[in-house]
Amino acid sequence: MTERTMTGTLLSVRGLRKRFGGLIATDGVDLDVLDGEIHALIGPNGAGKTTLITQLFGELTHDEGAISLEGEEIGGLTTVQRVRRGLGRTFQINQLLPDFTMLDNVALAVQAHEGHSFRFFANARRDEGLRARARQHLATAGLSHRAEVKVADLSHGEQKQLEFAIALASEPRLLLLDEPMAGLGHAESEQMVAMLLALKGRVTMLLVEHDMDAVFALADRISVLVYGRVIATGTAAEIRDNPEVRTAYLGEGDA
Amino acid sequence: MTLVLEQLLNGLQFGVMLFLLAAGLTLIFGIMGVINLAHGSLYMVGAYASAFVAAQTGSVWLALLGGLAAAAIIGMVMELVVLRRLYARDHLDQVLATFALILIFNQSVTLLFGRQPLFVSVPPALNGSVQLLPGLTYPVYRLAIIAVGLLVALGLYLLINRTRIGMLVRAGATHREMVRALGVDIRLLYTAVFGLGALLAGLAGLMAGPILAVQVGMGEQILIMTFVVVVIGGVGSIRGAFFGALIVGLVDTSLRAFMPGLLRQVMAGPEADALGAGLASMGIYLLMAIVLLVRPKGLFPAHV
């Protein structure tokens, strides 16, 4: 893996707990994401990966524990406030604006990031500032040629890429990626990996993914989540050789 | 003191009527996700059918049966013909389609029975009053309504919590696919639930007959109050419907009874009466606003 200077911890999670009735979904998770890294979060189905992401993003409130971004506690903030502090996410199940074109979707995210939405008169679709930056993000996600296509008419793979372009438009410092390869074909997956690699170092990412090839190709470090608990964190090699991980996870059937 | 007690009983009686409507409305919404404005029309159907049968046959039992059957059957036909097409639609379509049903029901009833209100007499067996406490006599008929309402509440509680049908109803609200996988015909279940809701609305309507005038528009008046009940109690929750109905019934009745009197202490009689009546009509909506401020999901939100 690439050697880089780790400038510090961007996201720090301590003792995070969440229960749903009798079910403990998150059981004292400790996790550090370092500035600039791609940190993969893997684990068997039902380990609580998406639940964890959802709590980090503030869509679900945790019961106990602390979440801090650059040393600042964000655990009590709403999703919108966390987004303003530099958190972004993509969704495993696409959350897009189906009546809008791709360009509209991204331009709206640019506009939201800019923070001037109480403007009632000028035509937003003719705002070249917004449109140009939105086109840039679409280009980064490899979608330029489809900018004017309505979301409802896109393929699943294109929608996944669009999720990514929208997340980029918020210019997050930490991007939470929830299974960006889910449901993609082989070629599409490779394209997505190349895209993420190109951004590596510029955006810090916490990547939840089942596709192990992608994880090993991308991640600086990997954390393994089993039954709501992080049982190991380390480089790809360390994780591969970790006996606990082998029994608890890799042994059970690699995705 | 006896006046207060009497008004409390009146409030209870009104609350129980509201519960019969609210239970069906909230059940139908909780399970099928449909907002049915025409629920009030089923109340009207129950009242008219029962009044009609009573006038034709003179039999209380046949009137009861006729009102219940008419409401339930028309309710199920309504589900089969119209509501079923709306489950997958958004609320706007549901509101407008059931609003159209109200127009159709109201005009049909006007054509059949005219605009003059019908008056229904209290069944002879329930005529008269009993002395509850020294100085407090109360109409038997109203006591009977309270008893019927409480029995229905108990019955619904048992049905939902203790029976297989109740289990399916609860599961159907959250796990549609699972219920279907169990081999249950969910469409039949929906029709049955709708029929039950209609039956309860019809029951409320036919019981209201002797107390209120049976007339076109009676359904909408009570429907809007039922909405207040459902919002206060928590949408989708039978328990919420029950307590919400009692609260609204008591508050509305007491305000109507005592507000003008209180105002008369500070202003002239006729003006106090007018203002008092106005404030009393607004009371439950203010109550709803307060509940919304404190608990946006209502007092007893459904767990699902």
Place this chain on the structure above:
Amino acid sequence: MSDNAIPRTRAATPALGRAIGLLLLAAALIALPFIVKAIGQPALVPLATRVLIYAIAAASLNLALGFGGMVSFGHAAFFGIGGYAVGILYRTFADDALFLGFIPGTDQLLITLPAAILVAGLFACIIGALSLRTSGVQFIMITLAFAQMLFFFFVSLKAYGGDDGMTIRRRNALFDLNTRDDVTFYFICLALTALVFLVLWRIVGSRFGMVLAGIRQNERRMAAIGIAPYRYKLAAFVISGMGAGLAGALMANYLRFVSPDMLHWTKSGELMIMVILGGVGTLLGPLLGAGALVILETVLTGWTEHWQIVLGPILLLVVLFTQGGLSGLLARLGLGGRSAP
């Protein structure tokens, strides 16, 4: 939202075709009083005025309902408040009194209309702030209930006619125009209708409009890009209520009468019917819908007093079997309009 929600494709018709269509519509509306006079049907002018006033109300409702996805069942409240603002100001003026002890009355349209808009907006702000704490079916029930509350308030307001309402002896004055003249009043309403549609058109296409449309489509997505929906929804609801208030103020002038009937819940239902008849979330749809409903009512009441027994099934069929109302139908027939589902 279901599949008959708001279409937002580039219209199939080229922009030029749409511009020509709009010009034709404008020309027809301007020429209407002269044409009906020429064919000897001057009674059609008041009818057309009513269509315009309802079009303002329906288009305003459409901003909340069609573009913002807020199914308000209480817009008659704002319509009625607008009407009562005119009525109360006129009564205060006629009595040479002070409303609430400090507000002088007036019969000047240039004052009464802004006053009506302002008061309606204020009420929309209060009702919206409370109602928008919920969503979905609760929102429908709550807006309906609040409107009902105001209905009862005006019923009990004996000083201003209570149940019976009150008459306004003369229409409000505007410069030296003879507002009593039906054609003059028609043109006043036409100008205001054009203004309202222009404003709504700009809002819908603006940054604010984009956010509003985004919220309608997916609130979770909007939060994830850093937009808290509540403020935007409330702002749209208030603008929508102001428009309904303006329509109510014009209606009070048109009828020279206000009564609690203007706030009745069936009036809210009628406004929604106009929106859906015309096509939810389309700009010109409400005008078509208002025209369709007012004309339908006029024609049917000529046949039978039970005209609603015809309206009911028509509405039911429109909801169940058409997608996008009249303007959707027109678009599919290739006659312009914005929607192409």
